Amino acid sequence: MPFRRKPLLDRTIAIYKKLIIEVIMDFGFSEEQELFRREIREFVRKNLSPDRYWGLLDEGETDEDWAFIMSISKKLAEKKWLTLSWPKEYGGLAVSHVQSMIFEQEVGYWGIPGTSMGISGTSWVGPSLMLFGTDEQKETFLPPIAAGDEDGVWCTGYSEPDSGSDLASLQTFAERVGDEYVINGQKVWTSCAHRARWMWLAARTNRDVKKKHHGISLFLVDMQSQGLKVNPLRNFVGQHFFNEVFFDDVKIPAKNLVGVENKGWSQLMTALSFERGLALGASGTMKRMLEELTEFAKESGSIRDPLVRARLADFFMEVEKLSLLGQESVWKAERGDIVIYEPSRDKANMDEILDELSRFGADMLGGYSLVHPMHKNSRWTRLKGMIEQAYYFVMGMAVAGGTTDTQRNIVANFGLKLPRS
Amino acid sequence: MDLALTKDQEMIQKSSREFFKKECPTDAVRDMRAKDQGYDKKLWKKMVKLGYSGLVFPEEYGGSDGDFVELALLMEEMGRALVPSPFFPTIQCALALLQFGSKEQKAKFLPGIAEKGTTWSIAHSERSGRLNTSDIEMMAVAEGDGFNLSGTKLFVPYAATAGRFLVTCLTKANEEAGNGENGITVFIVNPKADGVRIEGVPTVAQDGRCEVTFENVHVSEIDILGSLGKGADIIDTIIQQSAVLKAAEMYGGARAVLELTVNYTKERKQFDRPLASFQAVQHRLVNLMTEIDGLKYLVFKAAWGFAKNNPDRSINSAAKLKANAVHSAVCRQGMYLHGAIGWTEEMDIGLYHRQTRAMDFDGGSSDLHREVIACEMEKRTPLYKQVPA
Numbered sequence: 006m007p008f009r010r011k012p013l014l015d016r017t018i019a020i021y022k023k024l025i026i027e028v029i030m031d032f033g034f035s036e037e038q039e040l041f042r043r044e045i046r047e048f049v050r051k052n053l054s055p056d057r058y059w060g061l062l063d064e065g066e067t068d069e070d071w072a073f074i075m076s077i078s079k080k081l082a083e084k085k086w087l088t089l090s091w092p093k094e095y096g097g098l099a100v101s102h103v104q105s106m107i108f109e110q111e112v113g114y115w116g117i118p119g120t121s122m123g124i125s126g127t128s129w130v131g132p133s134l135m136l137f138g139t140d141e142q143k144e145t146f147l148p149p150i151a152a153g154d155e156d157g158v159w160c161t162g163y164s165e166p167d168s169g170s171d172l173a174s175l176q177t178f179a180e181r182v183g184d185e186y187v188i189n190g191q192k193v194w195t196s197c198a199h200r201a202r203w204m205w206l207a208a209r210t211n212r213d214v215k216k217k218h219h220g221i222s223l224f225l226v227d228m229q230s231q232g233l234k235v236n237p238l239r240n241f242v243g244q245h246f247f248n249e250v251f252f253d254d255v256k257i258p259a260k261n262l263v264g265v266e267n268k269g270w271s272q273l274m275t276a277l278s279f280e281r282g283l284a285l286g287a288s289g290t291m292k293r294m295l296e297e298l299t300e301f302a303k304e305s306g307s308i309r310d311p312l313v314r315a316r317l318a319d320f321f322m323e324v325e326k327l328s329l330l331g332q333e334s335v336w337k338a339e340r341g342d343i344v345i346y347e348p349s350r351d352k353a354n355m356d357e358i359l360d361e362l363s364r365f366g367a368d369m370l371g372g373y374s375l376v377h378p379m380h381k382n383s384r385w386t387r388l389k390g391m392i393e394q395a396y397y398f399v400m401g402m403a404v405a406g407g408t409t410d411t412q413r414n415i416v417a418n419f420g421l422k423l424p425r426s
Numbered sequence: 427m428d429l430a431l432t433k434d435q436e437m438i439q440k441s442s443r444e445f446f447k448k449e450c451p452t453d454a455v456r457d458m459r460a461k462d463q464g465y466d467k468k469l470w471k472k473m474v475k476l477g478y479s480g481l482v483f484p485e486e487y488g489g490s491d492g493d494f495v496e497l498a499l500l501m502e503e504m505g506r507a508l509v510p511s512p513f514f515p516t517i518q519c520a521l522a523l524l525q526f527g528s529k530e531q532k533a534k535f536l537p538g539i540a541e542k543g544t545t546w547s548i549a550h551s552e553r554s555g556r557l558n559t560s561d562i563e564m565m566a567v568a569e570g571d572g573f574n575l576s577g578t579k580l581f582v583p584y585a586a587t588a589g590r591f592l593v594t595c596l597t598k599a600n601e602e603a604g605n606g607e608n609g610i611t612v613f614i615v616n617p618k619a620d621g622v623r624i625e626g627v628p629t630v631a632q633d634g635r636c637e638v639t640f641e642n643v644h645v646s647e648i649d650i651l652g653s654l655g656k657g658a659d660i661i662d663t664i665i666q667q668s669a670v671l672k673a674a675e676m677y678g679g680a681r682a683v684l685e686l687t688v689n690y691t692k693e694r695k696q697f698d699r700p701l702a703s704f705q706a707v708q709h710r711l712v713n714l715m716t717e718i719d720g721l722k723y724l725v726f727k728a729a730w731g732f733a734k735n736n737p738d739r740s741i742n743s744a745a746k747l748k749a750n751a752v753h754s755a756v757c758r759q760g761m762y763l764h765g766a767i768g769w770t771e772e773m774d775i776g777l778y779h780r781q782t783r784a785m786d787f788d789g790g791s792s793d794l795h796r797e798v799i800a801c802e803m804e805k806r807t808p809l810y811k812q813v814p815a
Contacts, residue, residue, distance in 0.1 A: 033734075103427050293809075314800035318795070319796065322748055326721075332429070340430070350716050350719070413708065413713070417709070423702040423703065424702055426703050
């Protein structure tokens with residue numbers, strides 16, 4: 006059928022278009038959303054120094070850093086921004102996915118610290134408890150997260166020495182003894198364990214299963230439990246992000262089991278799917294890096310170099326693309342679609358772009374890129390150290406939460422529906 | 427933010443996809459490309475009858491008042507179906523007429539495009555083989571009631587059947603009359619005028635490219651588009667708009683090639699298993715899909731900017747820059763993944779790969795668009811240095 010419209014319909018549409026400026030297929034934001042953006046920027050001006058960039062750094066490097074990060078968490082909690090997307094009954098604002106996205110983008114761009122309550126109280130521990138937790142668990146554990154209290158800081162115990170990408174093979178064992186579970190085993194690469202008050206733990210509760218996924222349960226573990234030991238692991242440039250955690254007959258009350266025993270895997274998958282904001286925050290961070298690098302090029306005069314111009318343009322395109330892909334997931338979630346492979350697609354892409362951008366940035370900085378990222382106050386540091394931070398951090402980020410290639414496997418199976426390899 | 431299509435947009439997407447599926451299967455594409463003029467006039471007439479050529483014109487010029495997103499969706503479908511047609515150069519010129527033409531010019535030419543399907547082409551690039559306005563050497567010298575044009579234009583698409591050309595020339599200000607400025611001027615030229623010579627260039631895409639030589643071709647002053655010496659802005663606008671439209675077409679083509687390749691690797695078995703079950707193959711496909719998804723949103727964000735009369739130069743250029751990389755990548759990698767059969771003329775993937783260079787050229791090369799983005803980045807005050815109002 007021809008789609009040429011009847012003149013009357015044409016006129017109706019013309020009038021409609023004049024009346025309603027916001028036609029859909031709309032990449033813009035409402036006035037209310039723009040206002041929220043300005044409010045976040047106001048918060049940044051009031052509470053963060055323009056001389057420090059906290060992005061790409063979850064726990065800071067010193068006790069002073071950590072105290073500052075917690076003070077920001079408190080302030081964010083006062084505005085209920087820490088738990089922006091949580092339902093109101095749990096101390097959230099129940100905002101739309103789009104508004105959460107705006108927050109994530111701004112957090113990335115300005116490097117607002119303390120938004121996650123460890124790894125990660127706000128984005129998966131809380132929402133998972135709302136779905137699978139008992140009333141008592143919700144009453145006990147949700148308020149400290151929403152309030153930005155030290156008691157609401159979490160770490161996540163997933164990876165083990167022999168269980169990385171193949172997470173379901175995990176062996177740390179929780180045995181039910183009377184009213185308690187007794188935990189033995191080891192976790193590793195546990196970010197924030199040295200700051201966290203609680204651990205969101207995945208442990209095996211049944212070894213005698215046909216499919217290894219079926220014998221796993223989730224627990225809430227007090228990090229001050231007897232028999233629990235945290236050993237710092239430093240990354241290859243000496244920064245302390247993650248740890249190993251040992252469990253030697255660690256006893257926890259049986260009521261700290263989350264949901265149903267042995268059903269932990271599907272709960273855990275649900276929890277992972279809450280994490281949609283990664284690409285949004287990262288594209289904010291990279292937008293900032295790119296703007297800083299452009300300013301650096303203007304000041305140094307290298308902006309006149311055609312090669313530098315070309316590369317800046319390429320990165321503009323890449324960062325914009327990543328940001329739009331992140332927005333796609335948000336839009337799908339907003340209209341009620343289940344987002345399955347998109348976050349994996351964007352995580353893999355983000356790893357790659359950040360890797361390239363940080364190397365380009367280091368090239369631009371020349372000798373200044375030699376300065377250690379733990380010495381951000383040094384007088385030789387440029388761009389607040391964010392380039393060096395990214396340059397070394399990306400190696401860890403690409404592995405955390407599922408390696409780049411694991412993400413590609415997920416996209417292959419669920420996005421392109423390719424047969425399993 | 428709502429990325430859903432409007433009812434109108436959906437209607438165009440659906441109806442044009444069905445139309446091209448029926449009227450332009452790949453066998454027909456092969457036949458059409460083999461024709462001298464590079465397309466099938468009957469199919470073109472049908473497209474005109476459906477209102478494609480006047481899609482974004484106001485009703486008074488025989489159009490249906492569509493928006494730029496609808497136009498991009500149409501281009502996407504043409505890219506998917508490999509439609510050989512003078513649609514793109516015609517629309518390039520028509521959009522320029524709409525924006526820069528006088529009332530008389532619009533009344534004279536636009537209904538012909540919308541209703542009769544008069545085709546237009548743009549004679550801009552010269553011996554440098556680029557679209558950069560600074561490369562223009564062809565001169566137009568004041569003579570009588572207008573100008574005499576002399577020079578050679580290259581790679582003019584579907585020139586042999588065009589009813590009119592837009593031609594870019596260097597001009598000097600008319601000092602006696604005290605108007606105009608030195609620079610580029612865009613002329614509307616009838617290909618049948620004395621002194622115009624057209625010769626076909628044998629291109630891989632078989633897309634009717636020609637060399638057009640102008641020898642003292644006289645053009646009246648009333649056939650200047652815009653004003654004397656102000657043509658650089660017109661060309662810039664044409665490139666910005668056509669970058670987005672071409673990128674939309676490339677997006678459609680890239681998506682189609684990905685689908686072809688995914689289907690082929692799922693069917694083809696080696697070592698007793700489908701090729702698509704090998705991780706090395708999967709990761710290539712996933713990376714391509716990611717880039718194609720990203721291209722889609724760059725294209726439509728750019729098109730949305732035009733639809734809202736608020737185009738963003740960096741986004742427009744980013745869309746074409748990404749399209750240039752992705753369209754070629756999926757054609758090349760798709761061909762590798764097909765194995766030897768992909769290299770044969772019987773497979774459809776080759777029909778797409780035959781267009782990669784033409785697609786890259788039309789609407790602007792990657793270097794041209796990188797420079798646009800770099801200029802915008804240089805001009806912009808970064809957010810973190812902005813003082814709140």
